[in-house]
Amino acid sequence: MEDRKAMSILILDDEPIVCKRLMPALEKMGYHVEVFFQSPEALARFREKPFDMVITDLKMKELDGMQFLTEVKKISPDTEVIVITGFATMDTAKESFRRGVFDFLSKPFKIKEIQDVIQRAEVQMAKRRAEQ
């Protein structure tokens, strides 16, 4: 019987209420989830253990989301990144995709919306693994 490891997701948002909302919903789907409110800590953790997926806000103090996702992609190019932002513009969306994000979600969004995006990302990751 195949031992399927739970996909690991790192969530970074400086608003605790966002993480509090997302974490139980994603854990319920069977994912291993860790949340961070500050980007330097999140990056240090990611260096220890590259997660399968990262969900990150963009507008944060110190290391902003754009710099964070760039570092994530450098460390682990196969990690899928989903950007969530309350200050969405076409330019930030385009820049996010240029840096390799899987999807870009503007706040507010329902849990179902991000769950759908995560499942699509999972399918893409499985396809990529099968092709390797």
Added chain:
Amino acid sequence: MRILVALGGTPYSAPVIREAAKLAYNTWADVTLLAVGPQTSGAGKTPDPRLAGELSTYKEDFLRRIRDEEALYPSGATECAWEKTGPWAWEQICKGAVGRKDLKLRIRQGVAGKLILEEAKKMGSDLILLACGKGTGCAWEGDSGAAARVVSSAPCSVLAVKEEKDPSMIVCCLDNANVSQESLELINQLVTIHHAELGIVGLTEAKGIKSEVDREMAQVLKYYSDRNVRAWVKMVETSVFADFVDESAEKDLVALWMGRPSLLDKIFSRQRLGKLVSSTRSSILILR
């Protein structure tokens, strides 16, 4: 974000398409264009061709305004057809259309207010855009109370779109401590898109402002200040609040935080809210 654009097949729809395109261009939202009209003859086997034709025109207008260099919404369709999804309900399905985000076209025929609310609940919308005339109402054929019903009972925020105008100020009014995270985030997006300033207005009674309202206003002000959004605070007495809203709505985008329980609910009963939405010259945002 998921946006439901409710269109009534009236001349009011052009400004709402522009607003929807502007929002979608910046937020990369999934969008549903919903045309609602009365039931016609034919037992609902095929959609009203007038609604179908208008919706196709609005879709073209929407995509033209997006200037979709990022292939944001499905294009390149080889064949589109209306598929029945339920009694007096259809969705356009297009083969070969590819896009990063969803752009759905739906038609519902029946009581407009009820159908818009059903659709909003089904798709899990975060915002409903209602097509309304500038100072002349949000009339839906066969359901004159549709707009009032939607703004009063929607499960999410509702923007009644009036004229084509970019507000330089968004005036947000609150009377209790029930400001949802979703509403804060929606205001963020509107401030960003319109490069607007933000006014936070608290409702106060003759005996003074409620301490929880005062606290909530301070928290909301801090929330936006921390995010470098230019914001100011003002108190307005209950007795003159309705007039204040009427006056502000002339030039700015007024947003009402309609939480429960709400003094605003009492000041703006469904009838009064419907009248406000219908009569003002500027767009009104009901936040939930």
